[in-house]
Amino acid sequence: MPVVRRADASIANATVQQEIVRLAELREVQRAVLRFRSQESRFVQWQLEMARIPAPPFGENARAEWLAQRFRELGLKEVHTDEVGNVFGIRGGSAKEFVALSAHLDTVFPAGTPLNIRQQGTRLYGPGVSDNGAGVTALLAVAATLQELELALAMPVLLIGNVGEEGEGDLRGMRQIFSNPRWKTSIRYSLVLDGAGCDTIVAEALGSRRFEVIVRGPGGHSWSDFGAPNPILALARTIHGFSQTRVPTSPKTTFNIGVIRGGTSVNSIPESASMRVDIRSTSMTEMEHLEASLRRELDLAMAEEARASEQRGPSPRRSSGLSHEVVVIGSRAAGELDPNARILKVIRAVDAQLGNTAQIQRASTDANIPLSMGREAIAIGGGGTGGGAHTLQEWFDGTGRELGLQRILMTVLGLAGVAE
Ligand SMILES: [Zn+2]
Numbered sequence: 001m002p003v004v005r006r007a008d009a010s011i012a013n014a015t016v017q018q019e020i021v022r023l024a025e026l027r028e029v030q031r032a033v034l035r036f037r038s039q040e041s042r043f044v045q046w047q048l049e050m051a052r053i054p055a056p057p058f059g060e061n062a063r064a065e066w067l068a069q070r071f072r073e074l075g076l077k078e079v080h081t082d083e084v085g086n087v088f089g090i091r092g093g094s095a096k097e098f099v100a101l102s103a104h105l106d107t108v109f110p111a112g113t114p115l116n117i118r119q120q121g122t123r124l125y126g127p128g129v130s131d132n133g134a135g136v137t138a139l140l141a142v143a144a145t146l147q148e149l150e151l152a153l154a155m156p157v158l159l160i161g162n163v164g165e166e167g168e169g170d171l172r173g174m175r176q177i178f179s180n181p182r183w184k185t186s187i188r189y190s191l192v193l194d195g196a197g198c199d200t201i202v203a204e205a206l207g208s209r210r211f212e213v214i215v216r217g218p219g220g221h222s223w224s225d226f227g228a229p230n231p232i233l234a235l236a237r238t239i240h241g242f243s244q245t246r247v248p249t250s251p252k253t254t255f256n257i258g259v260i261r262g263g264t265s266v267n268s269i270p271e272s273a274s275m276r277v278d279i280r281s282t283s284m285t286e287m288e289h290l291e292a293s294l295r296r297e298l299d300l301a302m303a304e305e306a307r308a309s310e311q312r313g314p315s316p317r318r319s320s321g322l323s324h325e326v327v328v329i330g331s332r333a334a335g336e337l338d339p340n341a342r343i344l345k346v347i348r349a350v351d352a353q354l355g356n357t358a359q360i361q362r363a364s365t366d367a368n369i370p371l372s373m374g375r376e377a378i379a380i381g382g383g384g385t386g387g388g389a390h391t392l393q394e395w396f397d398g399t400g401r402e403l404g405l406q407r408i409l410m411t412v413l414g415l416a417g418v419a420e
Pocket residue numbers: 104131132165194195
């Protein structure tokens with residue numbers, strides 16, 4: 001990590017802090033705060049409506065169309081959808097560079113999952129209601145407020161509902177945005193809204209690599225072809241070896257085998273078996289180390305299973321042997337925000353102004369893409385509280401949401417710059 005020279009850093013921080021204090025005192029900003037409080041029922045309506053539209057990975061179209069409609073109603077400029085389904089709208093400003101405010105539209109839930117979105121008092125229940133119902137609702141609430149405020153922003157704000165954050169979506173929405181020549185260099189700051197809360201700042205991008213390992217063999221009858229190499233046994237040997245790989249606690253590095261499939265019946269030697277492996281770390285080196293270990297253990301296991309099958313007995317089916325394949329099904333780069341980054345100073349100053357306490361966290365979010373490119377990005381929550389993310393029991397409570405919204409708005413204004 002670069003060394004921060006204290007004196008310089010505190011002078012810079014003091015300047016940012018003064019600017020945030022000035023913003024907080026603006027009449028228009030104080031109007032916005034009252035507005036956030038009085039419009040909670042409108043926000044809840046948006047959140048319920050949105051969560052009722054299924055948005056499985058690679059199936060976000062209907063929800064994206066819904067968001068584009070809301071963007072148009074709010075009068076954002078240049079509302080459009082790109083080739084992968086990301087939705088954009090612009091709140092104008094005088095400069096050429098943008099502050100991007102984004103929230104992912106997709107959920108982890110496959111098509112056909114019963115959504116059963118419901119409200120009980122201040123609580124909302126149902127899959128996706130918080131992740132990312134809270135983020136998308138905050139995006140809309142802040143967009144609506146920016147439209148209403150009579151403030152001259154220096155930098156325009158690019159509002160984005162993006163696809164493909166979760167699981168196999170593999171950040172494809174963000175990847176597309178940061179490879180589009182129009183946005184790639186013009187987005188100066190990225191503020192990602194993900195889930196509920198206002199007590200975290202994700203400034204470290206947790207990297208991950210995901211693999212599908214497939215082993216194939218000749219198959220056969222469990223009795224008459226005994227001796228044929230067995231893909232399930234080869235996979236089991238791989239798991240046994242790989243799971244003994246040592247990983248450091250710092251930088252935290254983890255692995256998981258989350259899915260295993262294979263075989264047809266109890267009395268058949270399987271023709272194939274596969275598993276899905278997840279590797280995570282904030283260090284690219286540690287991820288590479290784990291991947292190398294997986295590939296090495298797989299090669300060893302294949303050789304061992306070939307030898308063991310010979311010892312089991314002669315089989316007419318052995319000659320065709322085993323084959324294997326490792327398919328990369330996900331890859332997210334690791335990265336860290338420069339501790340001197342302006343975006344970090346701004347959010348810290350906003351938190352100080354609001355009396356809000358927040359911890360720096362590492363996680364895998366849409367911010368991974370800009371962070372891995374050395375750009376200024378953080379991910380924060382959309383306010384309120386939530387729980388049970390990625391389960392059917394997911395919930396969100398909007399009590400106190402206005403603090404989170406105020407935090408997002410002030411950060412956007414602090415980054416974009418507001419004329420005196
Ligand atoms: Zn999320």
